Amino acid sequence: MRPKPATPIPRFYGLDVPNGSAAAFTEFAKSVGTPPTVSSVFIKLDSPGITAALAAVPAGVTPMVSLEPWSQHSRWGDAQQSRYTLAALSSGTFDAQLRAVGSELAAAQRPLYLRFAHEMNGAWYPWAQAVNGNQAGQYIAAWRHVHDLIAPILGQRTSWVWAPNIFAGTPKGAPRLAGLYPGDDYVDLVGLSGYSHGDSVASTYCPTVAALQHLSTRPLLLAEIGVEGSEQASWLAQLGPFMAANPRIRGFVYYDTTPETTGATGYYRIDKNPASVQALRTSLSGLGIGGGAAVTGAAVTGAAAGQRC
Template sequence: MAVLMVGLTPPPAGAAATITLSGSAGTAGAEVTVTGAGFPKRTKGTVVAGTSRVAVTTTSTGTLQVSIVPGGSGTVTISAAVGSTAASAGYTVLAAAPGTDSAKGIRFGVGTGGGPAAGSELDEVAALAGEAPSIVLSYKDFNQPAPIAELETVRARGAETLLTWEPWTWGGGTEQPAYSLDRIAAGDFDAYLREWGSALGQWGQPVYLRFGHEMNGDWYPWSEGVNGNGAGDYVAAYRHVHDVLRSTGAMNVSWVWNPNVPYWGSTPLDGLYPGQGYADVVALDGYNWGTSQSWSSWQDPAALFGDGLAQLRRLAPGTPIVIAETSSSELGGSKARWITDLFGYLSAQPDVVGLVWFHIAKEADWRVDSSTASVEAFATALDARR
């Protein structure tokens, strides 16, 4: 007995429904367009993207198209189901630019001596500042595996990691030929890079990765002019590391290009910037050394950061900016006043979306609570920031 089915036409025998996405990854809150073919004609269905869901009706040819904002973070599945016919594709939700998910415009981050695993240190800073940091600074050299447990610890605190990846052996000095930039670009470390990429990609949560920071100085072996490195070697190595990690599917990684604030004699930034598509965030490290060193003098925030910010905007227009390391000495001026001025200065820079305080007594006492006046100024300025 023949059965007449009205309004529901199955796809031809052997045909498989498919969907394509307008992109394989996007920042949190961004729309993705889902286009499908091979579905039953003129039939209602559903498109699901992570925790988001929208209704859809196919056309007379069995196609569909809809825009949806994927819900969730990391790797999510986007699927279209029409009747008993379904198709799916993978998509990665990248972290939004730092600052976009905060009630305040500038996100507060911190680096402590114990790093992400030192929860008591992070709790102490939160108590001093009156606010828990939403960015936690971390450091790893080229002898360590991807720190997934630490990343997860930070995520459990409701924060994200700014993961510094340093191509050297800690404590080995600037002359470490095993880690020359040309060796990195030539692929000598590719197996290690793929291990990191696979681990980060499988973890799947947002992480900010700054490879070879402060490259315009001369105190690290990945700088040009030391360790046998020449002009152009940094960009070649950076791009190679970026491309290898991307090839493993680590689309949850946001790349941070992070020079030191330019100074007399530093390597010009023009030859160190890896180019559009290689940096999701650009950053600066800058400290007010005051008179703590024989060569240093007091610098107010505008003098310290002004030129560097201008150069970042010229090289990477429209890219979010983070101050990835900063602090002030107590010697040579008022640290409390400097902190107040810093937050005021950065609050007037709409593209600066994050600030990470270096809370360690090292070359100077960089900690928030190096004095009563300092910690009081910090808590007040943090609360009043944009």
């Protein structure tokens, strides 16, 4: 069984920028004043240039690799792909490609977060259990097969991240998370994906966070987040108190993206909005990220308090 961390994982924040642009990553870090320590990288089974993509991540920054078990020619929402079923993953159809990806990731010889087959409780990827002819129990079987296949290649530098979508964004009748979780023996961090289009931080995440805290003993991670709209700055100011009030949440990865740059579902970019930048600075400082004094959950009181989930 994977041991629990002897000490809590330090708070951190990460960033996704379009095409993994080093210039955009650096520009964001300068605007916020605190460099991210995690950078998002997306990889498919047949992605070329994995080594180059990892090399583009600045030294001292940990890649958050989202390993998607489908083709580079696939597109978000194209869930009905009979080639990329959960049964195919479990049966070994893609073992050679997975080993090759694992070997290339391992060759980088750097720490990695590996977010495999994320948002499996949705309906927009072929590995989601509710679509593509997939059956109950097959997601867990596929995850465990892939883990057992490439974890020995990746070694101890890699932390495995299991990350469903928040409940608010999934279709009615989505599979229960308990039937999708591979177990703490196979997972190092439990994450989530979730974007806000006008709701508070707490209302966006609490229902899912509460369920995850009952499901697993692992640390939690807001693995893919963003916010749009006129309340963007206010939302970002809430993020720090929210995380302080929920100490199992150790970090977040912000997607500084737009529909034009990535086909995102909203305009989440913040680095050109001074009020949003300042709000994020305040949240980071309150969490002790970037040299500020950390605020404990117990110390968060009053109107600005984060809600404990």
